[in-house]
Amino acid sequence: MNQPVRVKTLKIDDRDVSGREDETILEVARQNGIFIPTLCHLEGLTPIGACRLCLVEIKGVSRLLPACVTRVEEGMEVYTQSERLQKYRRMVLELLFSERNHICSVCVVNGHCELQSMAQILGMTHVSVPYRFPRLPVDASHERFVVDHNRCILCTRCVRVCDEIEGAHTWDVMGRGIDSRVITDLNQPWGESETCTSCGKCVNVCPTGALFEKGKPVSDRQKKRQFLPYLTMMREERR
Amino acid sequence: MTPEELRRLAESHEEARPEPRHCIKVCVAAGCLSAGSDRVREALQNEIAQRGLENECEVKGVGCLGLCTAGPLMLVEPDGVMYQRVTEEDAPAIVESLGKKSVEQLVCPSDMSFFTKQYKIVLENSGVIDPEKIEDYIARDGYTALARVLEEMTPQEVIDEITRSGLRGRGGAGYPTGLKWSTVAKAGGSRKFVICNADEGDPGAFMDRSVLESDPHRVLEGMAIAAYAVGASQGFLYVRAEYPLAVKRLRTAIRQAERLGLLGNNICGTTFSFHVDIRLGAGAFVCGEETALIASIEGKRGQPRPRPPYPAEYGLWGYPTLINNVETFANVAPIIRNGGDWFASIGTEKSKGTKVFALAGRVRNTGLIEVPMGITLREIIFDIGGGIPDGHRFKAVQTGGPSGGCIPEQYLDMPVDYDSLAKVGSIMGSGGMIVMDETSCMVDVAKFFMDFCVSESCGKCVPCRVGTAQMYHLLNKITSGEATMEDLALLEELCDMVKYTSLCGLGQTAPNPVLSTLQYFREEYIAHIVDKQCPAGVCQMRQ
Numbered sequence: 192m193n194q195p196v197r198v199k200t201l202k203i204d205d206r207d208v209s210g211r212e213d214e215t216i217l218e219v220a221r222q223n224g225i226f227i228p229t230l231c232h233l234e235g236l237t238p239i240g241a242c243r244l245c246l247v248e249i250k251g252v253s254r255l256l257p258a259c260v261t262r263v264e265e266g267m268e269v270y271t272q273s274e275r276l277q278k279y280r281r282m283v284l285e286l287l288f289s290e291r292n293h294i295c296s297v298c299v300v301n302g303h304c305e306l307q308s309m310a311q312i313l314g315m316t317h318v319s320v321p322y323r324f325p326r327l328p329v330d331a332s333h334e335r336f337v338v339d340h341n342r343c344i345l346c347t348r349c350v351r352v353c354d355e356i357e358g359a360h361t362w363d364v365m366g367r368g369i370d371s372r373v374i375t376d377l378n379q380p381w382g383e384s385e386t387c388t389s390c391g392k393c394v395n396v397c398p399t400g401a402l403f404e405k406g407k408p409v410s411d412r413q414k415k416r417q418f419l420p421y422l423t424m425m426r427e428e429r430r
Numbered sequence: 431m432t433p434e435e436l437r438r439l440a441e442s443h444e445e446a447r448p449e450p451r452h453c454i455k456v457c458v459a460a461g462c463l464s465a466g467s468d469r470v471r472e473a474l475q476n477e478i479a480q481r482g483l484e485n486e487c488e489v490k491g492v493g494c495l496g497l498c499t500a501g502p503l504m505l506v507e508p509d510g511v512m513y514q515r516v517t518e519e520d521a522p523a524i525v526e527s528l529g530k531k532s533v534e535q536l537v538c539p540s541d542m543s544f545f546t547k548q549y550k551i552v553l554e555n556s557g558v559i560d561p562e563k564i565e566d567y568i569a570r571d572g573y574t575a576l577a578r579v580l581e582e583m584t585p586q587e588v589i590d591e592i593t594r595s596g597l598r599g600r601g602g603a604g605y606p607t608g609l610k611w612s613t614v615a616k617a618g619g620s621r622k623f624v625i626c627n628a629d630e631g632d633p634g635a636f637m638d639r640s641v642l643e644s645d646p647h648r649v650l651e652g653m654a655i656a657a658y659a660v661g662a663s664q665g666f667l668y669v670r671a672e673y674p675l676a677v678k679r680l681r682t683a684i685r686q687a688e689r690l691g692l693l694g695n696n697i698c699g700t701t702f703s704f705h706v707d708i709r710l711g712a713g714a715f716v717c718g719e720e721t722a723l724i725a726s727i728e729g730k731r732g733q734p735r736p737r738p739p740y741p742a743e744y745g746l747w748g749y750p751t752l753i754n755n756v757e758t759f760a761n762v763a764p765i766i767r768n769g770g771d772w773f774a775s776i777g778t779e780k781s782k783g784t785k786v787f788a789l790a791g792r793v794r795n796t797g798l799i800e801v802p803m804g805i806t807l808r809e810i811i812f813d814i815g816g817g818i819p820d821g822h823r824f825k826a827v828q829t830g831g832p833s834g835g836c837i838p839e840q841y842l843d844m845p846v847d848y849d850s851l852a853k854v855g856s857i858m859g860s861g862g863m864i865v866m867d868e869t870s871c872m873v874d875v876a877k878f879f880m881d882f883c884v885s886e887s888c889g890k891c892v893p894c895r896v897g898t899a900q901m902y903h904l905l906n907k908i909t910s911g912e913a914t915m916e917d918l919a920l921l922e923e924l925c926d927m928v929k930y931t932s933l934c935g936l937g938q939t940a941p942n943p944v945l946s947t948l949q950y951f952r953e954e955y956i957a958h959i960v961d962k963q964c965p966a967g968v969c970q971m972r973q
């Protein structure tokens with residue numbers, strides 16, 4: 192027999208909400224229509240708490256905690272929209288824009304980009320830190336897809352979807368710190384990858400124009416992510 | 431093996447060979463080795479062989495003797511004379527002098543405060559025993575604590591003793607060790623792990639390295655006691671691969687202990703079994719962080735994950751895991767041997783015991799020291815360290831490595847303990863201590879540590895990956911005279927953001943060197959920006 196799941200009651204932005212004990216603050220917030228911004232998080236993939244956009248303040252806790260991996264607790268008082276958090280979120284975005292070469296007007300996903308829309312939603316008007324202008328390669332060796340490192344924000348959604356859903360583990364991260372880069376296999380050209388199944392999941396989960404399909408007009412570059420929760424759900428059911 | 435048997439073994443080791451009349455103990459820890467102590471040792475052995483004095487005199491390789499600045503060091507027993515800066519050419523004179531007048535020009539005065547002001551617990555065997563001989567360790571009461579624990583104490587009693595001692599984690603944060611042990615002990619499940627964090631990566635720090643090279647058995651004994659207390663049967667020593675000598679000696683030590691039944695199955699004839707394996711780290715600073723270290727042992731990319739859940743609950747391969755630093759484990763056996771109250775009587779109210787520091791930078795005596803908690807910075811730098819050389823003035827001391835900060839002159843009389851250091855914006859850290867005089871530029875110092883954090887960031891979270899790189903860029907602008915006051919404001923904003931939003935300890939503490947130099951030496955930043963001048967004459971201005 193299954194263990195009964197306990198339900199916890201808590202407050203998010205002074206609103207009384209309830210959640211199962213195995214749910215995260217982010218899940219409960221979304222169920223209640225409370226917006227917490229995320230970039231690295233994608234429903235269906237293991238949360239990693241890397242982009243730091245979903246940081247929230249919890250009464251009585253001195254640290255800021257990522258909503259995507261923090262479980263709800265009884266009596267918790269969560270604040271998602273303090274001035275301090277909004278400032279940090281904007282800075283995270285500014286840092287991301289400064290890190291690589293994000294030029295929306297010439298990007299293949301202009302208008303369908305999560306980084307771009309997040310900047311609009313969070314009211315980012317300019318980038319106050321200097322752009323770094325790194326020289327980064329574009330790998331178009333794959334028959335159908337392209338990886339443009341200039342637009343990668345290292346959210347590792349491609350790494351996770353390839354490993355956890357497709358089961359190929361073609362993608363991984365190489366290097367440290369500011370020199371980190373996603374790679375296919377052992378840093379071989381994507382077109383020569385022996386593990387890639389060309390399923391295109393990585394392209395569809397990529398939040399920016401870093402991974403895109405060749406030969407499509409910009410208007411058709413909407414990324415399709417509906418398959419992800421469905422696939423994960425079906426797997427959970429089978430277990 | 432019972433305590434009685436251990437004692438007999440120790441005695442038989444003493445009796446096995448007639449004690450030679452003289453023993454020359456040559457330091458073979460990394461510092462002296464790099465100064466050529468292995469060649470000196472060989473020259474001494476040859477000299478003794480030539481004169482046919484093998485039965486009269488023994489040459490022994492021992493662990494760190496402390497005063498690295500004067501290496502190669504050696505200690506001649508029973509005369510108790512210490513020689514410094516010994517070369518191969520000195521071998522004949524030293525052998526000649528045995529039992530007679532010592533070689534005057536080589537003598538290192540042992541009554542100097544460098545030696546007399548220290549209090550050795552962790553390093554008590556360092557420089558005394560041969561780290562490659564388990565019998566030497568046993569002859570110094572080694573493994574009696576383990577045997578006693580297994581024979582007479584319940585796991586809870588062991589934890590109580592450690593709690594009573596007030597020992598706090600020596601890796602840096604100072605978390606109460608007893609509390610950590612009891613948390614892991616209480617965690618459910620029959621499978622648990624004990625990990626020794628020997629991934630020492632702070633610039634200028636070599637405490638853990640020295641302990642592992644000088645007295646590896648002490649760490650193993652501490653781990654075994656911890657494993658018994660928390661209910662683990664497997665341990666891992668996570669050592670960085672840059673420490674080949676430590677790894678070699680640990681391997682030897684594990685083999686020896688297993689042979690005597692002090693590690694492995696049914697230790698000392700009881701039902702307790704504990705196996706230790708070594709895991710080599712590829713040398714990433716972030717792997718000192720608990721969760722990144724665990725990922726690395728699991729064979730994954732060494733990246734931290736958000737906590738909670740803490741390793742005590744969800745650690746290596748998902749099992750409850752105890753992680754302590756080398757120095758923490760090294761304190762365990764003496765606490766069990768002498769009692770928690772004895773340990774608690776040393777140090778200050780909230781910081782008990784002693785701390786090992788790697789004293790480096792602009793002081794006369796650089797090297798490895800162990801001092802009681804609560805000693806003042808002035809005593810460490812001026813009495814033990816011998817003060818600032820070449821007639822220069824003391825300016826600041828950096829403690830805690832890249833996660834720590836610079837402490838200026840006005841706090842020299844402050845006691846060294848966890849809380850006092852935190853109060854002035856620094857930390858104890860694992861124990862690196864870098865002394866600076868007026869020839870150091872504090873902006874340049876901050877830039878050095880930021881450079882370190884940029885290259886050691888794992889790249890997982892945005893604030894640490896990009897934030898540190900932007901901060902380094904700004905510091906570079908300041909030191910090259912191209913920055914404006916707006917840049918300084920931006921730097922401060924970034925410090926705040928990186929500190930409060932980064933995922934792990936590396937990012938959260940990366941701004942500390944900048945924050946503490948800004949707090950105490952703000953005028954130097956201003957001088958670089960407004961006057962386009964480096965007060966210390968270190969930075970290159972492009973005006």
